[in-house]
Amino acid sequence: MADITVGVVVFPGSNCDHDTMHAVASFDGVKPVMLWHGSHDLQGAKAILLPGGFSYGDYLRAGSIARFSPIMKEVVEAAGRGMPVLGICNGFQVLLESGLLEGALSRNRDKKFLCCDTFIKPVNCSTMFTSLYRQEEVLSIPIAHGEGNYFAPPETVASLLEHDQVVFRYCDANGRVRDETNPNGSVGNIAGIVNRAGNVLGLMPHPERASEKLLGSDDGRRLFESLFRQL
């Protein structure tokens, strides 16, 4: 059987594209391809990953200019047809700016750029991205961002909760969701959300940086595996 193609979008300023390619390539039967931001060609990809980084230098707002790149027009259309799309960190910011996900990410509560391990837990394991996780299990996955403070108006948050669209929350080593274990001030400790249809996931933590034991954790691996099993 031919390998399944998975596209990793490369914007000017992406810096986790190679890490993401590396993580994807470690799965049997999956072939990652880089998709240049200026192209309209998804190269037959069955899923799209938007990597972390500083697309377009984070000018204006993180992700605000990347959303208008030619490849994003195709990604938005494909997502509308049900293609799985995963946005990590800056990729999550791009998904919010492009309207594929609801809400916004603003400056971290404590003003600092945070680069550290965090504990998160999946609170919805019925998505195509989390099916191999156990509900509420504690995962160690790093974050690296300055603008990861998730915000949405109360009615949007209520709607996300009502439709089980909150997928990951920041927690402590015991899985408790508390303000002290909220690294960036995100409303409700939200670390990742999915769209209503369930095919677009955005999260601030970096699963590709926790995809093999050598990196200190392979807790992020099952996110990719869950997704690839669906393709």
Add this chain to the structure above:
Amino acid sequence: MAYTAKITVTLRQSILDVQGKAVEHALLNLGYGSVGSARIGKYIEVLINEEDRGAAERVCNEICLKLLSNPVMENYSFELEQVN
């Protein structure tokens, strides 16, 4: 007609402005006890070539909503100045 749009984008009041807070604390530390609630925004100038002021305003609103601000967390305002 050419107009210079002088656009200001600020975080909504409901959003914590961490940069503004830091500046506010610095001002208080400098001894300016009468100063409070500093908010930091962006200032953007754009030249708009349109038939008349109404058309320029329409374009300006459109670019503010589409790109220059994020309506989820930011407000914008602008002034148009005719360029001679």
